Amino acid sequence: MSERKQKTQNTDNINPWRLTTERWLIAGMLGGLTVCITWIPGIGFIPVPNLSGNATTGHIPTIIGGIIGGPIVGLLSGFIFGLMSLLHATSPIFKDPSVAILPRIFIGLVAWAVFAALRRLNFDVAAVIAGAAGSLTNSVLVIGMGIARGYIPANGVVLATFLPQVIAETVISAIFAEAVARSYYIVKNRLVHAPDVKARDQLPY
Template identity: 45%
Template structure:
């Protein structure tokens, strides 16, 4: 497997955005958290760089950004904003690798219909991949029952999917325009 310089750098910088969106700021919610009446109190947009990485730069970048996001989530859950369920790398990192991959697959499958529709679908599916795979891993590592968890996080999952669809569409389009102006070829 060969990774080009371009893939390394773009994955790194999108990973930096994912970390930045969830990093705790004293006395305030991180920028990437949007309040939702739910068990955790907020929906996150931290997974969106992974979705965009998969959609805009291909599956490898998507997987790498997902990995960085997963690591950041694992580190934060164990240290600065504790959450016992994400302090397990099997729950925090492993499922996140699939976000970019599945968004990429959905995007390439629906691209023929319309670019905007494909971006929306990629956002929705990427977001649900995050929810379902994390809950599945929580179930597999014996930290809870899948259904009981799903009932609790369903409002958050739906809100996250809607937000991911909106942001993936807006930023996907914006970066397409930017690339057009720079003459960078899209993958």
């Protein structure tokens, strides 16, 4: 086994619940990205005509964090996303921490678990399914908690208004999760690198 493959294998075998320097950096970068995209109007939270008030892309860094950084990174990123959702809440449902924060903590955790379970079968399929699963976790738990807390009526017509938003968020999350995870692991495994530089006396000109 080559030294490069050995290093990659050793990195992959690190306890997923251990916070390494690399994982701290990933958590910091994705947390910062979450703050940025949720701070800019119309990007992290997109107004929609249903009881939620907004569709979101703010959960995507949390999904990516779970996939490439593991469960702890996913949990930290999810908490930051939930906190930003609470701080930017314009509707009563998201002014409640049990709706704005609690469900978001599980997004990265589910994405990590799905990716870890399916990765050995097919990397890209695993990333796509993990992205979709993370997004659905956000949608199902937020709507479920909204119903439990009395903000959303358990009415089929009302719940149907969430369907287009749920589908759109799921598809977008799956696409971004696969693209970013693939790019990250290509760079991490050093499959993309600069061409070798030859000494001056070895150049043909």
